[in-house]
Ligand SMILES: O=P(O)(O)OC[C@H]1O[C@H](OP(=O)(O)OP(=O)(O)O)[C@H](O)[C@@H]1O
Ligand SMILES: O=c1cc[nH]c(=O)[nH]1
């Protein structure tokens with residue numbers, strides 16, 4: 001798995017505001033979208049295109065267009081949903097599939113409670129969205145799921161990652177033949193005893209949408 005940490009002052013500035021516990025929910029949502037759009041620019045560097053020529057008012061201009069099958073964007077519910085709009089803004093013609101996952105707060109194991117994806121993802125490039133990579137269990141499960149259905153190129157976009165989660169992803173995905181890239185705004189210090197990223201930003205889902213039961 002290739003790791004790309006996006007080193008850009010605007011990303012760092014927005015991430016700092018996002019982390020602040022005094023940032024309210026509407027601002028948190030807006031910053032999340034803005035950050036994703038910036039990360040997506042880097043994350044879509046390998047998106048597949050094909051030659052396409054268009055007529056300008058002056059002459060024919062050779063260019064490119066996104067290749068079929070269209071890329072698939074997969075937000076991991078709940079918190080990943082906050083990243084969808086920012087991603088769609090950059091790649092509006094991508095298709096969207098959904099996976100719903102929640103971590104068991106004691107065992108930290110992910111539980112999949114929803115899935116709405118094509119059964120056949122052969123030849124598809126997939127962009128998985130989840131703001132937080134903590135133990136790596138949720139993201140690795142989602143990636144495996146997509147690869148099992150035939151996806152042949154996976155890019156994960158996260159806002160924050162813990163070193164433990166990156167190591168775990170590498171371990172769990174080691175035998176996959178499919179190229180996998182992780183694009184993040186920052187790699188934080190560590191996980192705490194509750195599996196939260198330190199210093200992190202708290203519970204991304206709660207900060208986006210309010211406290212869940
Ligand atoms: O790397 P992991 O240890 O698996 O943890 C990360 C997961 O935890 C959070 O979701 P959560 O379970 O809080 O669900 P939510 O999105 O509904 O808040 C986060 O959005 C990731 O999906
Ligand atoms: O720090 C963390 C870890 C998992 N999920 C979150 O939302 N935040």
Ligand SMILES: [Mg+2]
Pocket residue numbers: 079203204205206
């Ligand atoms: Mg949560």
